Amino acid sequence: MAADAVHGARKAGRYALLAVVSVIVLFPIYAVLLQALKSGPDSFDHPRSLLPVDLTFDTIRSAWTIGKLDRLLLNSLLVAVAVTCGVILTSLLSAYAFAFLDFPLKKVVFAMFLATMLVPAEVTVLINYNTADSLGWVNTYQGLIVPSLASMFGVFLVRQVFLQVPGELREAAALDGLGHWRFLWSVATPLSRPTLGALGLFVFLGTWNAYLWPSQVITDEDHRTIQIGLEHLKTPNDISKLNLITGGLVVAAVPIFVMLVIFQRQLVRGLTAGAVKG
Amino acid sequence: MRRVSGVRLSGVTKKFDEGEDQVTAVDNVDLDVADHEFMVLLGPSGCGKSTLLRMVAGLEDPTSGEVFIGEQMVNDVAPKDRDIAMVFQSYALYPHKTVRANIEFPLKVRRVPKAERTAEAHRAAEALGLADHMRRKPGQLSGGQRQRVALARAIVRRPAVFLMDEPLSNLDAKLRGDTRTELVDLHRRLDSTFIYVTHDQVEAMTMASRVAVLNQGRLEQVGTPQEVYDHPASVFVAQFIGTPPMNLLPAGLLGGEGVRVGVRPEHLLPAADGAVTARVHQIEHLGHEVLVLAESETAGRLVSRLAPGPDVPVVGDSVRFEVRPADMHRFDATSGMRLP
Amino acid sequence: MNRRRLRDIPWAVLMLVPSAGLLAVWTIYPLVRAVDYGHKQCNRTLTECRDVGWGQFSRVFQSDQFQDALLVSVKFAVFTVPTGLVLGLALAMLADKHIRGIGVFRVIFSSTVATSVAVASLVWFVLLQPQIGVLADQLSGVFPSLKEPGWLNGNDTALPAVAISSVWAGLGFSFIVVTAALQSVPRELHESALVDGAGSFRRFWHVTLPMISPTLLFLMVVLTTRALQTYGEIALLTGGGPQTTKATTNIPYLIYGENSLIRNDIGLKSAAATLLFLLSGVFAAVQFRGFGKRVHYGS
Structure with missing residues (x-):
């Protein structure tokens, strides 16, 4: 008792x-x-x-109109979806090469790929702006999307799953007549779906929430993402309109919170992939 | 038209790099597998039997030597073009596909029309008693069922040569016995050559048309199960095949200078004037037979297989055993090879 | 085997080209280029550059602006890293119990991973707003500086205020990482310690902490790197200000900020960016070296 x-x-x-x-x-x-x-x-x-x-809902409504939040959300959605699909694609391809192919200098190439994870955006954004500028990509969607299409994190994550595909399965597929291309799409990819889900979610969130690169490569109103657009609801000289920004924040954050609650499991998988051994 | 689909290995050698060293897994093997034969590659683990099979499949390239399937030298032919099918130890089923899709898959890859595909898959499934499980996924099946799916996936292609790498090792004892019978039956019905790898001599003895015994990458003997049992070509084969293994007497005893004599337990019989004396230290009653384990000062440990009955000795008895000359296997004491 | 290697080469090239190309253009090239620009002086349109030698790196490093910014970066790391680590661990320990409804608490504790830099910063911008912010209105009795001049405007309070926002935003990430580590500690270890009569503090100190120490080290390095490279929070909350003292102008803001003095000098900015990269590496290496020995990497 x-x-x-x-x-x-x-x-x-x-x-x-x-x-x-x-x-x-x-x-x-x-x-x-x-x-x-x-x-x-x-x-x-x-x-x-x-x-x-x-x-x-007045505040949210006026924030929506004044901040043109529909346009911002659409831009963010477009960029995030494109980057997510692209990263999954490039990660699948490279992970396949590292997991299933045998080629000279494989370890060296992989180490070089890994090394790129150490380079922070804060160093590269500076020059990438010039590159984008010389390509005419400043204030364009491709400027927002293309530089983010390859992710060593994604390659690493997918490779880990691919390495767990039993060797006998690959051999059985080879006997069945499956070349690399078909093995990738009809066996390896379906088998790694949970991880691809986690990766996709992770990349989507990261792109949706990105600040530094969009803040540099986008200077006009038309291509602003929601993260950049929010700042323009900030009116330091007119504090009576300060509540406008709260409306913008809610609009920007709600979709992501909903996603978090729905996909919590996948998100945790993605976030902890590199952090926890075993 | 019957395809000619024997398999011939000529001087096949496989070396692996292990760090600085080279390990010879298969050492200059010559082997002829006749069309429609059930050849079992038998040997302890690490003897090179799986490597040999994988070279036939094209999953490993020989370091030297040639592999023929039918008349064709296939060293440079891709696995998928060798007209073979293989059943793996782990079954290697596609976990995300249904049983039906697994069985159909090799045909789909080869662009067989859908109707034909379905019919073939159905026939294979029917033959292996899988018709009721076509919509399940491998994860929902028992080990035995998965093994059948792997077999069905292999036979659906009607390959000229059927390769199997320890396909029964993941099954329990009862199921293993049943499946052995089925495999023999399958072999009879199909027009294919079977090459089957195992470390289990019972599988080899019960299923094989011929057995190839391998040891440390070398071929020790090729012959029918009865030949290999009755006339083992070496001490290794003599001891590897037969349960309990053959008694091997010390050099000189019963055989003369430089000769070791081997005797099967069933040929080591008690006799009043037997030449070898031993003390019984254990009796194993197996129902249909009795194993007498005895220790001899001259011959070491001995095993004798007797019929149950009142004559069976008891522990502690001193027993004299005799061996008829016709039952003696004579081996060279240094090389271990059989003497005529 | 060699033949197989050669056979795979075309496939390897085909499959690696997309990632390799993108990483080369958008990660390797800019890094190399930043190092290169680091010893040049260019006009605004980059049409004319002249080599001024590697000495530019040391001149930038020794400049008052860079030293001040470095001090701000380091202070910011000191404010945020230990706090973030301890809070993340505390929240994870608190929620590491199989009781009814724990899932809800876990979602709440991890919720801040969903906030972006912009959202988190602007949330705190609203809360801390000196005239009409909730915190200023409610807590100015305890902290008068919330009202006058407002934490984000005060020379001594601006950086800690940004740190609070940053720690809050990073809480969800730390919580998730530590929680995953706690869950990977084998139950048997806890049970055997329990059988040995260890109390909860001893179990934490002798079982939990050693087992999750590699994760904590990883987390510490990640948090430190992030702290050194913080840009969005500064840009949105203080703009590197207060302007008189530049109390929140850290190295990234020095490079990218709108109010930055070297905004239009690619040479100086490149040198500063390269130095930031090197410093991040040095900090990470020091942490791995310093704490790596004490971390338990068991089987």
Whole structure:
């Protein structure tokens, strides 16, 4: 009995702690969400702004119109989908070469590929801007998309799965008459679907959320992604319109939060692929 | 028209690089497998039998020597063009495809029309009792069923040569026995040459038209199961085939200078005036027979196989065994080769 | 075997070309080019460049601007890395219990991975806004500086304020990584420690911590690299300001920022970018060397 009581108290304590920490973690999101759901003056009326009363979509609606958020979202979606498909494709191809083909200097080539993971965007963006400029790609979709189409992270992840395909299966396929091309598409790719899902999600999120490169390569309004466009809702000189940005933030973040909740498992897989041994 | 589809290996050698060293897995093997023969490659693990099979399949290139399938030298022919099919130890089924798709797949790759494909797959499935499982995936099948799918996938192509690499080793004992019978049956029905790799002498003895015994990459003996049992070509073959293995007496005993005599347990019989004396230290009653394990000062450990009955000795008895000259296998004490 | 190797070459080339080409053009080339520009001085249109020698790297490194920016970068790492590591570990330990509803808490704790740099920064920009932000209104009793001049505008508070935003945004990632590591610790280890009579603190110290130490080291290196390379948060929250002291102008902002002094000098920017890359590598190497020995890489 006494042990049960202690156990129960401990459990209650843990729940209480979990709840408190959750409130702290979620507070910024909650506060901004509620501000976005209030009309202008209400959203600055603290702490009443934190109560879920007098809710309205006015702020989000005007942020949508003023910020041309539909265009921004569409741009982001286009770029993220294109990059996701492209990265999956290039990763599958290169991972296949590293996992199933035998060619001279394979280890050296792989090491060189791996080394590119060490080069941070902060170093390359500078010159990439010039490259994009000389190609006429500044303020274009290809400028946003093409430089991100290859990902060594993706190659590495897919290669790990391919290496687990049993050798006898590859040999059986060779006897069945399957060349490399068909083995890749009709056996290796279907077998690695869960990992490809994780990779796709990961790349999609990364592209959707990218800031530095889009902020450099896009200077006009037409090709802005949502991440870049948000900044233009920021009006430091007119604080009465500060709530506009909360509307933009909600629009930008909601699709991603929904994706996170739905695909949490895949996301965790992608994020931890390199981090946890075994 | 009957295809001529024997397999001939001529001076086939395979060396692997292992770091600095070269390891010879298969050493200058000559082997003729006749058309429609059931050839079993038998030997302990690491003897090179799988490597030999994989060279026939084209999954490994020989370091030297030639491989013929039918009349054609196939060293430079891709595996898929060799008119062979192979069943792997792990079955190597496509996990994401249904049983039907697995069986049809080799035909699909070869662009066989769909109707024909379906009919062939159905026939193969029917023959192997898989008709009820066509829509399942390999993960939902038992080991025995998976093994049958692998067989069906191989026979659907009607290959000239059928290669099998320890296909029964992942099955339990009961299933293994049943499948042996089925494979023999399958071989009778198909127009194919079978080459079958195993380390299990029971599989070899029960199924083979001929057995090729390999040891350390070399071919020790080729012959029918009965020949190999009755006239083992070397000490290795003599001891590898037969359970319990042949008794091997020390050089000189019963045979003369430089000769080792081997005796099958069933030929080592108690007799009042037997030449070898031994003390019984264990008796194994197997129902239809009794194994007598004895220790002899002159001959070392001995095993005798007797019919059950009142004459069977008990532990502690001192027994004299005799060997009839006709039952003696005589081997050269240094080379281990059989003497005439 | 050699024949097979040769047979595969055309396929290998075909399959590697897309990735290799892209990585060459957009990763290797710019790196090489940045090193190259690092010892040149060019006009704005890059039509004319002249070699000024490798000394440009050391001149940039020794310049007051770079030294100040380096100090800001390092301070930022000191503010964010230990905090992020400890909080990530704490959250993961808290949620590493199989109790009812834990899935919900795990989603909440990992939720900030969904926030982008821009979203996270602007959320905090709104919260910290001195005239009408929630935090300024509610907590200015405790922290008067929230109101006047506002944390993002104060010389001493701007960088810690950016750090708070950054730690919050990185919490989800740290939580997920540590949680995965905790789940890969074999149960038997905990159970045998329990049977040996180890209390929860001892189990944490002698079982959990050693087993997840490689992951923590990895996380530390990743967080440090990110901290040194932080750009978006700075650009959106402070613009490298307050302008009088440049209290938040770190190295990336020095290179890319709109208010940066060397904005139009590709030579200086390239030199600074190359130095940033080298410094990131040095920091990572130091961490691997310094802590690598204490990390348990068991089977």
